[in-house]
Amino acid sequence: MYEHTQVVAWDTGTLKYPDPPPYHPSEVYSEYPFGPALAGSPNPVYRAVREMLHALELDMPAYGTAGWNPLGKLVQPGNTVILKPNFVVSEHPQGQPGIEAAVVHGSVQRPLIDYVYVALQGQGRIIVADSPIKEVDFQRILDLTGIAAIKGFYDSHAALKVEFLDFRDAYVRRNQAGFMVELQPLAGDPEGYTLVDLGPQSMFQDVVDHRRQFRSTAVYYENVMETFHNAEHNLYSVPNTLLQADVVISVAKLKTHRKGGVTLSLKNAVGITNEKRSLPHHRVGSPRHGGDAVADDARWDVQLEDRFRDLMLSHSSGRLALQLVGQPLRSAATLLKPLFRRLSPSQPAEVEGDWYGNDTVWRMALDLNRVLFFADRKGTLKATPQRRYLSVIDGVVAGEGEGPLFPTPKPCGILLLGEHPVLVDVVGTRMMGFDWNKVPMLREAVVRDWPLKPEAGPEDQHLVTNRPEWQHLFNNDTAVYAFEPSRGWKGHIER
Numbered sequence: 001m002y003e004h005t006q007v008v009a010w011d012t013g014t015l016k017y018p019d020p021p022p023y024h025p026s027e028v029y030s031e032y033p034f035g036p037a038l039a040g041s042p043n044p045v046y047r048a049v050r051e052m053l054h055a056l057e058l059d060m061p062a063y064g065t066a067g068w069n070p071l072g073k074l075v076q077p078g079n080t081v082i083l084k085p086n087f088v089v090s091e092h093p094q095g096q097p098g099i100e101a102a103v104v105h106g107s108v109q110r111p112l113i114d115y116v117y118v119a120l121q122g123q124g125r126i127i128v129a130d131s132p133i134k135e136v137d138f139q140r141i142l143d144l145t146g147i148a149a150i151k152g153f154y155d156s157h158a159a160l161k162v163e164f165l166d167f168r169d170a171y172v173r174r175n176q177a178g179f180m181v182e183l184q185p186l187a188g189d190p191e192g193y194t195l196v197d198l199g200p201q202s203m204f205q206d207v208v209d210h211r212r213q214f215r216s217t218a219v220y221y222e223n224v225m226e227t228f229h230n231a232e233h234n235l236y237s238v239p240n241t242l243l244q245a246d247v248v249i250s251v252a253k254l255k256t257h258r259k260g261g262v263t264l265s266l267k268n269a270v271g272i273t274n275e276k277r278s279l280p281h282h283r284v285g286s287p288r289h290g291g292d293a294v295a296d297d298a299r300w301d302v303q304l305e306d307r308f309r310d311l312m313l314s315h316s317s318g319r320l321a322l323q324l325v326g327q328p329l330r331s332a333a334t335l336l337k338p339l340f341r342r343l344s345p346s347q348p349a350e351v352e353g354d355w356y357g358n359d360t361v362w363r364m365a366l367d368l369n370r371v372l373f374f375a376d377r378k379g380t381l382k383a384t385p386q387r388r389y390l391s392v393i394d395g396v397v398a399g400e401g402e403g404p405l406f407p408t409p410k411p412c413g414i415l416l417l418g419e420h421p422v423l424v425d426v427v428g429t430r431m432m433g434f435d436w437n438k439v440p441m442l443r444e445a446v447v448r449d450w451p452l453k454p455e456a457g458p459e460d461q462h463l464v465t466n467r468p469e470w471q472h473l474f475n476n477d478t479a480v481y482a483f484e485p486s487r488g489w490k491g492h493i494e495r
Helices: 044-055 096-102 106-120 138-144 147-157 203-213 265-272 300-313 318-343 361-374 421-431 440-447
Strands: 007-011 080-085 125-130 162-166 170-174 180-185 193-197 235-239 247-257 261-263 388-402 406-418 463-465
Touching: 007 044, 007 421, 044 106, 044 406, 080 106, 080 265, 096 247, 096 388, 096 406, 106 125, 106 147, 106 247, 106 388, 125 147, 138 147, 138 162, 147 162, 180 318, 203 361, 235 361, 247 265, 247 406, 247 421, 261 265, 261 421, 261 440, 265 361, 265 421, 265 440, 300 318, 361 440, 388 421, 406 421, 421 440
Parallel strands: 007 463, 080 125, 080 247, 125 162, 247 261, 247 388
Antiparallel strands: 007 406, 170 180, 193 235, 388 406
């Protein structure tokens, strides 16, 4: 069991991120390690993170002095600390506003990096690392979010540097039509990777008879699933740098998710593996046939589309076939889909598990959290947590609608913080206006007998907040923020 139950929900007082990077604090704080390096304009996000740590009464005897070290119990000198942000995309149809709705902003990470730096006392490593989707330009994300500027400041002014690490070992290039055309190797983790086997402890053990239907959205014209998930094994490839870390600070985004309903702390763990082709995101077919890619009553054209997608992406011949017929078929679908919608307006039209009936993605997310917490440095599962953990969720500008890749910006001005990912996510889900019991990832995390099951009911937890009306969040019907769900979840996730 994991006992820590406090969750902080904080109104930052702003609905936009500060500028410019590297997001110095705008006020003089006694413990700030860089003297006169202050922002010329207000930085309410930095102030909010500091207030959240103070509200938890961390290192209270030293508060207000140069020795205040709020993360001192989490981070000790000599530790390797990984900040794991959500860096899922580097392009968005809405440009920079869309990017800010989809990925964690640098201004949220800057105070966390600074307080880790204070705690390390000149000894240890600070690593910002993630494994985004295969098409992402990692350097572009660092630039767009201001993280690159933070590294530049640390390179010039700090005794310890901020390191960047792209956990991926491969990148996929798409052509102008959007079809995958080339798989390019990346340097990946210099320490290599370890296969962690959950075996029968995996959440996929319940559906092992349907393992041949497991599919990943990260495939590159192949299906490697049975190599990783079969009757004997449930394997996850994990960077050794992460396994060797002493502390992981998960910095997630407050946003919706087509397959999971929401993507918060638990789902953020998907970025700890390089081999995303091995991650089941859905099961081909409909529920009556053991699948969850489409609904049982999905339109016939939707079922046909889903089968065609699977045929193309799961076989080596699909690369050539899509080059030849992909664009004409896409053009035809663009013309015909409105007709099918008019003929059958009430029938489900989601493919690849983008709906509330997805019974796969939550299993994968919970498996990866078990790995994150309980796999030791050699990749062997233990009964007790192997690294310390903190969850932070960035909702200054959140994302609604078609997340996680293409959410619509929803300015909320909120930050969440806690040590238990399930409880932090329950609060985040309630803040979004959703019912956590209707989110399989959270419902199963609470009711199942697994190591991260909360000891107390999520609705009994202690909420620390600067908004008195939020203290009784679960005992009233007040809608804090009414998020728009993704299309496949409308009517099935709201409170």
